[in-house]
Amino acid sequence: MDISLGEAVAAGVKLLSLPECFSFIGSREGEALSIAEPLDGSILQGYQELARQSKIWLSLGGFQEKCPDGSRLFNSHILLDDLGTIQSCYRKIHLFDVDVPGGPVLKESKFTAAGSEMVVANTPVGRLGLTVCYDLRFPELYQRLRFEKNAEVLLVPSAFTKVTGAAHWEVLLRARAVETQCYVIAAAQAGKHNEKRESYGDAMVIDPWGTVLARCSDHLCTGLAVAEINLDALNSVRMRMPISEHRRYDIYGYVQRDMSYEKSSAL
Numbered sequence: 233m234d235i236s237l238g239e240a241v242a243a244g245v246k247l248l249s250l251p252e253c254f255s256f257i258g259s260r261e262g263e264a265l266s267i268a269e270p271l272d273g274s275i276l277q278g279y280q281e282l283a284r285q286s287k288i289w290l291s292l293g294g295f296q297e298k299c300p301d302g303s304r305l306f307n308s309h310i311l312l313d314d315l316g317t318i319q320s321c322y323r324k325i326h327l328f329d330v331d332v333p334g335g336p337v338l339k340e341s342k343f344t345a346a347g348s349e350m351v352v353a354n355t356p357v358g359r360l361g362l363t364v365c366y367d368l369r370f371p372e373l374y375q376r377l378r379f380e381k382n383a384e385v386l387l388v389p390s391a392f393t394k395v396t397g398a399a400h401w402e403v404l405l406r407a408r409a410v411e412t413q414c415y416v417i418a419a420a421q422a423g424k425h426n427e428k429r430e431s432y433g434d435a436m437v438i439d440p441w442g443t444v445l446a447r448c449s450d451h452l453c454t455g456l457a458v459a460e461i462n463l464d465a466l467n468s469v470r471m472r473m474p475i476s477e478h479r480r481y482d483i484y485g486y487v488q489r490d491m492s493y494e495k496s497s498a499l
């Protein structure tokens with residue numbers, strides 16, 4: 233963490249995104265619940281201090297946030313500003329209860345409670361839409377973040393399984409970027425964590441045309457993918473192909489334009 237943070241600061245990075253399980257990845261069932269803390273606990277305070285010292289925004293995907301009654305956790309994506317203040321907290325709404333073909337059987341809902349709200353936040357790199365990992369498979373969420381809440385940059389911090397990552401990771405991320413005309417920033421866990429868990433890796437940043445601008449393609453190691461978010465380029469893509477105007481809101485029904493979110497964006 234310190235190494236990548238130092239590298240990021242040296243590279244002039246304004247916002248650094250860390251993957252799901254950035255502070256802890258469990259090897260035994262229920263372990264995550266035993267280390268879970270509320271948002272004002274010491275784990276997050278440490279990251280707040282790092283953000284403050286480094287004057288950098290941090291997107292912390294997949295924090296094990298203890299629910300108020302202590303019985304479960306939320307899989308939370310927290311956004312810290314460059315003063316270390318918590319700006320937003322998104323709680324993962326789709327839980328991964330899946331028997332992965334040729335991979336593990338995972339039942340996230342056993343210890344995790346699902347969130348129920350979409351979250352966007354204005355930052356120096358544009359208006360962010362916060363999501364986590366398995367959410368990536370549910371395009372309605374991204375459609376609403378873009379067409380209802382006017383997101384410009386979609387964040388998908390993840391710990392994709394090796395099997396599903398190899399089959400679906402890049403195609404899903406690029407599809408979300410193209411169909412929303414948003415930047416996509418997808419931080420990713422990589423490599424073998426323990427006997428049972430292995431993550432696919434391949435963190436990447438994608439532009440609104442679907443081009444992969446930067447990636448950590450060595451699946452076995454950690455690293456930093458750095459790219460520029462250019463909102464002029466984003467607006468040019470949107471103006472030339474105005475899908476937000478061509479959308480048949482009248483037919484879809486479930487995706488309504490909320491004009492209060494129309495105004496952008498970068499702080």
Ligand SMILES: O=C(O)CNC(=O)[C@H](CS)NC(=O)CCC(=O)C(=O)O
Binds near residue numbers: 253365367392
């Ligand atoms: O349990 C933890 O420690 C942290 N949470 C995760 O790793 C989550 C839930 S098990 N993983 C995913 O959502 C993988 C999705 C995925 O791989 C896919 O959609 O293909």
